[in-house]
Each structure stands twice: as structure tokens, then as C-alpha cells.
Amino acid sequence: MDFSIAGSTLSSRLWIGSALYPSPAIMQQAIRASGAQVVTVALKRQSPSRQGGQSFWATIQELGCHVLPNTAGCRLAEDAVNTAEMSREIFGTSWIKLEVIGDDYTLQPHPFELLKAATELVKRGFTVFPYCTEDLILCQKLRDVGCPVLMPWCAPIGSGQGLVNAFALKTLRARIPDVPLIIDAGIGKPSHAVEAMELGFDGVLINSAIALAHDPIEMARAFSQAVDAGRRAFLAGTMPPRNFAQPSTPLLETPFWSGKE
């Protein structure tokens, strides 16, 4: 079930974050177990007393995955643009997961700064993957300025709440059928990923739900299977729900069928 995204062909629809794992070794094993081919990373100001960026980057490079740097921590479009430029120089990729936060409590994306930053980054030749809300108009505007992928949340980052606004997500999928949609943030367990994939989303990005599991490596496998199951279910087409029972066994001619209602 390969799919093409921003010019790259991927066989896994599960994308994975690199933060919050108990150790770098477990991070690496979990990413391998997930089968993910896209891994998110970030930038930090180098502390004079601590090194570490080099060893982390070496660990990520060993995985051979596509690297998707983010602009975490930015609240203004200008800061996000500068962070993206630094990411492109360090990681050698024009891919950028654009995060511009507007509220510290919910970590909700700031729609206006996000759109402003996306517009500028597209002009500068970046391939912009915006982390956004499920707001339809915002998503349409981000598509219109040239974002080839959209990454709506389904709940606040790290909340694990799942698809809290499934109606809006369904609407988004229906109204934007021709741009890949990757659910980013809010998924807490594999069943949430199944639900998102059954709705027709193109993939999910998971970090906390894997990294904070009791066994991140096993949870990575669980998410891999969930994403695959959800995608297959979407392609197969789920049956429409009914308000009344419908026997699965044909009752006509069964031994004690009364024929009465």
C-alpha cells in the first residue's frame, strides 16, 4: 500500500516522533519496530555545558528514514521561518513540519501566524507540512498557498484524547480529498489510529502514545498494525450502520423459525 507524499514514495503510513523515549536505544528500537519511514526531529540552542546533538543526529541517521524537522517552540511566523532555515542547513532537507503555537495551555496552532509562515516558506522553496487545527477554512488556505500535505490535530499534543471532533475531521476529509492529510497530535492508543485511518486519512504521526507506553517497542508494533488495519478497512469500505438488528444467519427454513414478527 505504497503512497506518494511530497515527491517521495512511502510504504508506511505511520510517522513517528523521536522525543520522550526512556533512552536513545529504546527510541531507535521503537522506530525500527514501527516500520515508520518518516521521523520528526527538532532544534535546540546548544547549551555551553552539554553536548548531545551530534550523537542524537547520528542515532537518527542510522535509521535511514526521511527526516522531518519541526519548528517547535515558535510563536511568531518570523521565528518559524528562521528555525526552518536553520533546519534546512543542518538536516539537508527542505521538508519542514511547521509549528506555530498560539496558546500555551492547549498548544493550539496559531492560524494567522501559521498561514503567514507557510506562505513565506513556500516562497523560499520549502516543502511545508503545517501542523494545524481541523478548521476547514484554514486547511483550505494552507493548501492554496502551496502546502502539499496538511497535518491537522485530532486533540491537543500529548493529550491522548483521540478524535475529539470526528465530525469536523470527516468534513475535512470530504472537502479536501486531493491533498494528503496526516493526523498529527492527540492520538493516545492504536484504536484511535484505526479510527482516523478508517475515515480516510492518509496517515498518522505518533510520538507520546508510543514513547510513553510501558513498552514503547511493543506499542510501536501495535500502532503499525493499527494503521495498516485502518487503511485496509477504509479501502474495503465499512458497512453502513443500521438502527435495527438484521440477522446474519438466514432464518427462513431454520428449524424453529416461527415466521412471525
Next chain:
Amino acid sequence: MKIFLNGLPQDFEVTATVQDALAVCEQAVGPFAVALNREFLPRSLFAHTPLQEGDHLDLVVPMQGG
């Protein structure tokens, strides 16, 4: 003159460039990028960018992210 290197004040010659400052900076190894006064500075400009009193020079490196 005094500039702020990753937030900490350090003294440099008044003729120092960004490249001069990075040459004595232990953190400037491996993959890193630079922002001068919060603006990205491409590597190709390090040698041609003079520092000025009170400048903020920040080095960023890869880290874990979601």
C-alpha cells in the same frame, strides 16, 4: 567588545567576525546552524559578517522532537 554566545557574555576583539567567534566556541562542532540576533545566518556568510557590541549569537543543534 562583549557579545552573547548562546546567552552567555563573552569578550571578543572589535574586529571579530562570526567565524572568529565560532573558532573559539567548543559547541561549534558537528551539525549546527547559527542565528545572529534571532535571524538565520547561512554558513557561507560566517567569515564575512562582523560582530558588533551586544550581538546575540546562537548555535542550534539537532534534538529529539515530535
